[in-house]
Amino acid sequence: MTNQRVAVLGLGKIGTILLQGLLKAGVSPGSACATVRHVERARALSAHLPVTVGTDNRAAARAGDIILIAVKPQNVGELLDEIRADVTPAKLIVSAAASVPTSYIEGRLERGVPVVRAMPNTPCQVGAGMTGICRGSHATDAHLQAARQLFDTVGRTVVVDEKHMDAVTGLSASGPAFVYIILESLAEAGVKVGLPRDVATLLAAQTLLGAAKVALETGDHPALLKDAVTTPAGCTIDGILELEEGKLRVTLIKAVVKATQRAKELMFEK
Secondary structure, three states: OOOOOEEEEOOOHHHHHHHHHHHHOOOOHHHEEEEOOOHHHHHHHHHHOOOEEEOOHHHHHHHOOEEEEOOOHHHHHHHHHHHHHHOOOOOEEEEOOOOOOHHHHHHHOOOOOOEEEEEOOHHHHHOOEEEEEEEOOOOOHHHHHHHHHHHHOOEEEEEOOHHHHHHHHHHHHOHHHHHHHHHHHHHHHHHHOOOOHHHHHHHHHHHHHHHHHHHHHHOOOHHHHHHHHOOOOOHHHHHHHHHHHOOHHHHHHHHHHHHHHHHOOHHHOO
16 A cells, blocks of 8 residues: 555545545555645645545546545536546446446446445544445456555455445444444443443443454454343343334344435435
């Protein structure tokens, strides 16, 4: 990655997070550039970022070996039409636009351009992101590895078949919002039973972080980990009973399913 020039087209939230991750990973500021839609925004970002930020997508596309598309799904087609003449098969397109298939991107560019589709999430901003990636029909193992290195700078990366990308969107991209609701609810519960709000929030947040870390590092099934906490006739089983009666489990499943279905529709909206 340190030898590749990276152009971020659409320096919004995700684009900025990824750019900052790359810079922390050792990519030279001189090897990166970015674009936004408005001149005023470009000037403001250039003032506090160590890279060139402009509004000329074509110039940025010409400059980059890896072109990261981070615009809204509805704007991808317009962007691809704009940069088509400047993108050759020697470059790699990495798209972080939700719901946009690699075949759509390939169809708007010259034949043979390698494309990797990615779906990162917002915890990338603290280096704890989760990104799903898949390859298009012209991308090689080397292209996939280059994209993986990009997203590994801000968390973990998993390679999936493209048919699963909307599910990745519904689970890991939308998932943080669901977890924040759980976090907020646990903190409110702590307040209800007498804890100061700041203490309750800290207890809830660190508990979620710790539980997730145990699951990742042990590889044990969540049900097994749950059973290890749940002692016979103890307090935890009473709490679990309340969760089951409240249908928390089925509600979370339905939330992911609904978000996945919604992900399939995003690129078709104007």
